[in-house]
Amino acid sequence: MWRRRFDDGEAGETGVSTILWLIRHAAVDGPPGTIWPADAPADLGDHASFDRLRARLPKNANAYASPAQRTIATAKALQLDPALAPEFSEQDFGAWTGKRHDDLAATGGQAYAQFWKDPARSTPPGGESFADQIVRVRRGLELIESDTAILVVHSGTVRAALCIALDSAPETALRFVIDPLSLTRIDRLDGGWRVRSVNETFR
Template identity: 45%
Template sequence: MTDRMTTRWWLIRHAPVPNPLGLIHGSGDPDADTGDRATAMALAAILPEDAVWLTSPLRRTRQTAQMLRPSVDPLTEPALAEQDFGRWEGLSHDEIAARQPEEAERFWRDPARNAPPGGESFAAVMERVADALRRWTGEEAGGDRIAVIHGGSIRASLALALDLTPGAALRLRVDHWSLTRLDCHAGTSWSVGGVNLRPGTFSGGGR
């Protein structure tokens, strides 16, 4: 049984977004492809029943949450949104390099700390996500929080738990439909129970 002062975070990256052209969809709002029912059912089977559900404001997270638990009405947390790529939203990396070579070169000198034009840096994402996790953990210590969010916001969450630099956090792989488990003990210290866990590798259960 989990200590009542331990808050368990179940971080799920949303279902994939069809993107044959490789366009950047950070703060963009395309639909997710939630058709992989077997994967969704395998993930849903290990999630706790009595939990607070959160999504970002973007529809791909809410669509994924509703696939996992049709009866759920998740709360929306804007601070858990994906990185905003500003004027690069909807473009491919090749288009950016061709149209804005100087801005692209500047960004890639330090992609964790530099912001795309009109957007935000990953370091800024880390700050807002950390604030959100602390706030939702502090609202009522203990219990489960299921957050269906994004690769960037999950990396930012791991950066908080592991004291990672922005550059180190960007190296983490976070697949669609994957589960990352964090525990916050007494509202101050963090432990990591698993990163990028895929259906078929889950152990234990929340039900």
């Protein structure tokens, strides 16, 4: 029993209320291992990957992005005009934002070492935990009412959405690899969730 056909040409089964296309932003143009601030720029130079990803996306879907510069730039490069949704922002690392993990490991003292004993539930100084981010992302997903939505977001946001879809513990969701400019797809069902694919890449 089929209910409707979605814009990507795939049939939507009865009971599917929303198909979510979750895109991690393009790689940041800067040194790796950094906890990036919201104004960190995206590297938009891989035109072939953008073209391949763009060809996979549904037409005329509602688009959303976190308010970070790198997600907005990635969305524009994909020819999307997203509504900005702060609920989909990356985890707030507070005082550690803008710093490199190597430097924090050397100088961050007990607070940084303690964080990695429970990275899903620990809170950086002045920031939020991954568990807090999951609550925020859940609130954002509840605001989406369309059949199909494209979200240009962050690795933490995608992991949070997977945690919600799988009804898993936060620490389990942190095991997912979410590459820059990758696609993850989940369905919101009338009575739950379904994961279609995780971390599709287009290089």
